[in-house]
Amino acid sequence: MTQPLDSVATAPVAPSHEWRAARVVTVLTRLGAPVIVLIALVTLYVTSTQADHNVFVYNTFLLMCIGSLALSLLMGTTGQVSAGSAGFLAAGAFSAVWFDRSGMPFVVCALGGALVAAVLGLIVALPAIRLRGLALGLGTIAAHYVIVFVVDKYQQDTPDAGPAGFSLPAVFGLTGTNTQSKWAWLLCGVVTVVILAVSRLASGRTGRALRLIRDQEAIAGTQAVPVTAYKMLAFGASSFLLGLQGALTAYVAGQVSSEQFTLILAIQFLAMVLVGGLDSVFGAVLGAAIFTALPFVMQDAVSAVLGANQASLNGARYAVIVYALLVVVFIVAAPAGLAGLIRRAAGRARTVAERRLRRTVSGQ
Amino acid sequence: MDNVLLAVFGGLPLGATYALIALGLVLVYRTTGTFNLAHGQLMLLGAFVLASWQQHSRGPFVLGLLIGLAVAGIVAVVLYVLVLKRTVGQPHWVAFVATLVLGQLLDAAMSLYFSAPSYVVSIPGMPKGAVAIFGVRVGQSELIIAGIGVLLALVFIAALRYTRLGIQVRAAGQDPVLASQGGIQVRSLYVGSWVVAGILAALAGVLYGSTTVVDSSMSGVALIAIPAMVLGGLDSFEGAVVGGLIVGVIQGFITVYIGGQYVNAATYSFLLVLLLVLPRGLFGTKEVVKI
Numbered sequence: 001m002t003q004p005l006d007s008v009a010t011a012p013v014a015p016s017h018e019w020r021a022a023r024v025v026t027v028l029t030r031l032g033a034p035v036i037v038l039i040a041l042v043t044l045y046v047t048s049t050q051a052d053h054n055v056f057v058y059n060t061f062l063l064m065c066i067g068s069l070a071l072s073l074l075m076g077t078t079g080q081v082s083a084g085s086a087g088f089l090a091a092g093a094f095s096a097v098w099f100d101r102s103g104m105p106f107v108v109c110a111l112g113g114a115l116v117a118a119v120l121g122l123i124v125a126l127p128a129i130r131l132r133g134l135a136l137g138l139g140t141i142a143a144h145y146v147i148v149f150v151v152d153k154y155q156q157d158t159p160d161a162g163p164a165g166f167s168l169p170a171v172f173g174l175t176g177t178n179t180q181s182k183w184a185w186l187l188c189g190v191v192t193v194v195i196l197a198v199s200r201l202a203s204g205r206t207g208r209a210l211r212l213i214r215d216q217e218a219i220a221g222t223q224a225v226p227v228t229a230y231k232m233l234a235f236g237a238s239s240f241l242l243g244l245q246g247a248l249t250a251y252v253a254g255q256v257s258s259e260q261f262t263l264i265l266a267i268q269f270l271a272m273v274l275v276g277g278l279d280s281v282f283g284a285v286l287g288a289a290i291f292t293a294l295p296f297v298m299q300d301a302v303s304a305v306l307g308a309n310q311a312s313l314n315g316a317r318y319a320v321i322v323y324a325l326l327v328v329v330f331i332v333a334a335p336a337g338l339a340g341l342i343r344r345a346a347g348r349a350r351t352v353a354e355r356r357l358r359r360t361v362s363g364q
Numbered sequence: 365m366d367n368v369l370l371a372v373f374g375g376l377p378l379g380a381t382y383a384l385i386a387l388g389l390v391l392v393y394r395t396t397g398t399f400n401l402a403h404g405q406l407m408l409l410g411a412f413v414l415a416s417w418q419q420h421s422r423g424p425f426v427l428g429l430l431i432g433l434a435v436a437g438i439v440a441v442v443l444y445v446l447v448l449k450r451t452v453g454q455p456h457w458v459a460f461v462a463t464l465v466l467g468q469l470l471d472a473a474m475s476l477y478f479s480a481p482s483y484v485v486s487i488p489g490m491p492k493g494a495v496a497i498f499g500v501r502v503g504q505s506e507l508i509i510a511g512i513g514v515l516l517a518l519v520f521i522a523a524l525r526y527t528r529l530g531i532q533v534r535a536a537g538q539d540p541v542l543a544s545q546g547g548i549q550v551r552s553l554y555v556g557s558w559v560v561a562g563i564l565a566a567l568a569g570v571l572y573g574s575t576t577v578v579d580s581s582m583s584g585v586a587l588i589a590i591p592a593m594v595l596g597g598l599d600s601f602e603g604a605v606v607g608g609l610i611v612g613v614i615q616g617f618i619t620v621y622i623g624g625q626y627v628n629a630a631t632y633s634f635l636l637v638l639l640l641v642l643p644r645g646l647f648g649t650k651e652v653v654k655i
Contacts, residue, residue, distance in 0.1 A: 081457030127639035142632035149629035324469035
């Protein structure tokens with residue numbers, strides 16, 4: 001006797017082990033687990049083998065990762081441009097200074113700085129609610145200059161902040177020998193949390209909504225996607241992360257000055273995510289790595305080609321030229337960035353391997 | 365009353381410069397849809413070329429000016445043909461980022477090539493004295509520069525409105541497909557509008573540079589002209605001139621009544637407010653999206 005049809009449909013089917021394992025791998029990959037493991041391994045390597053100065057350079061890379069992931073979420077996933085990254089960094093850093101001077105503990109200062117930046121980001125994003133595209137870009141440029149002006153005024157009007165800016169207390173004490181290694185592990189943890197958060201936002205229902213806003217904003221509204229709320233979410237989250245980076249950078253360096261926050265820095269953030277690859281955790285981290293290394297590499301390259309004198313005099317300018325050319329080449333030839341190139345190469349390799357496998361199977 | 369006049373006459377020369385800058389920005393925005401954030405670097409380039417011509421050769425001013433304008437025009441076209449033209453079809457912000465990065469590239473290259481920290485542009489025959497208008501002393505050269513700027517802008521607008529070529533440019537910007545069906549060479553018009561924008565930038569740079577010194581800070585002036593363009597409505601030529609003059613005069617008032625250090629921050633705050641309350645500006649076209 002045949003089974004009734006509905007009992008077949010409702011009969012619980014136990015998922016196979018392979019299916020479960022594949023599912024776990026998919027979820028972990030979607031949350032950026034491979035990149036997290038990679039960063040943890042590199043942190044382990046750097047902190048156990050490198051000198052304090054090199055660990056400091058590695059820390060600047062980890063700090064850059066935070067902002068680069070934030071911008072990848074904003075630009076790559078949501079399709080909103082921001083040239084105000086440096087402004088939000090400054091907002092985070094100087095709010096942290098302000099909290100610190102009112103006697104708050106480190107964690108409150110860092111998170112408080114991030115929160116202030118997030119609120120500012122939401123205010124700046126207000127015009128973007130009504131407008132598409134260009135307005136947000138122009139608005140963020142304006143916001144950059146306004147924030148940097150306010151921050152600079154604060155620095156000038158505070159008597160004990162010299163031209164070099166504010167000094168911040170050493171979080172891990174002054175006497176410790178490997179303070180930079182301690183920072184590296186703390187930052188590694190922060191970056192892990194940021195990767196998990198950004199990946200979570202960029203996947204599932206939220207991710208689909210954000211990408212629909214990026215690709216077809218007018219249609220997103222008709223699909224019951226609250227466009228305004230999601231845009232504000234993306235902009236608030238990315239400003240929060242940039243503020244966090246600013247605050248942490250101030251603490252790691254022990255000093256912060258308003259002159260650090262130039263429009264050039266903001267443009268470098270844009271360049272970073274473009275070259276690394278948009279809408280990709282791996283791409284954001286890759287971009288941060290390239291742009292942390294570039295000044296050092298260029299210094300050596302210029303010094304080898306044109307002499308040490310030129311390197312110290314004009315090294316930074318040659319570095320700008322190289323990074324600008326790099327961005328232009330990527331924009332014209334590979335808009336998906338390095339991550340996109342790698343993905344394509346991997347895909348091609350897989351096709352070739354599959355074809356070869358099929359040929360050997362059919363040959364037998 | 366004196367302060368009011370001082371503010372107005374202090375702001376007008378700036379406003380005329382902003383009008384010229386905004387015209388160049390509007391021209392490429394309307395034709396090729398690109399917001400050129402490297403416009404300030406083109407200004408600086410024109411002024412640099414003229415200044416070093418005046419420094420190194422005894423040749424006539426006009427020749428140096430023409431070389432400066434030509435260099436800026438050529439570089440503008442190179443930027444368009446090699447890079448910006450190829451961002452068509454990519455997300456809108458790609459061109460935005462590209463012009464920002466190209467601006468950085470030009471800045472770095474210029475600071476390598478023009479190695480002196482600052483240059484001087486002097487326009488021959490420019491009077492040095494000041495005249496009294498309603499009891500306020502105003503620099504003669506600044507008045508003349510304001511006049512030249514406004515005159516250039518008006519001639520340019522008239523050309524766009526009444527000449528055959530001008531009408532073709534506006535048509536190509538409005539509907540490229542229809543314009544090309546009507547026998548208009550849309551692609552050459554795009555290239556041509558970048559040349560003209562580069563020349564306008566260099567003219568603005570020379571006029572602005574002749575009142576101050578020519579140094580790397582000039583590339584920021586084009587960014588401060590953005591509020592003028594937004595006030596005018598982003599895609600309106602007449603709006604660019606009106607917006608430029610208004611923003612210049614507003615800056616004059618800020619300088620006189622609040623203080624020079626607040627000018628930039630106040631202008632950018634003005635832009636943020638403008639984007640919020642009057643995003644289409646005074647003369648802008650309404651954006652309609654059809655699904």
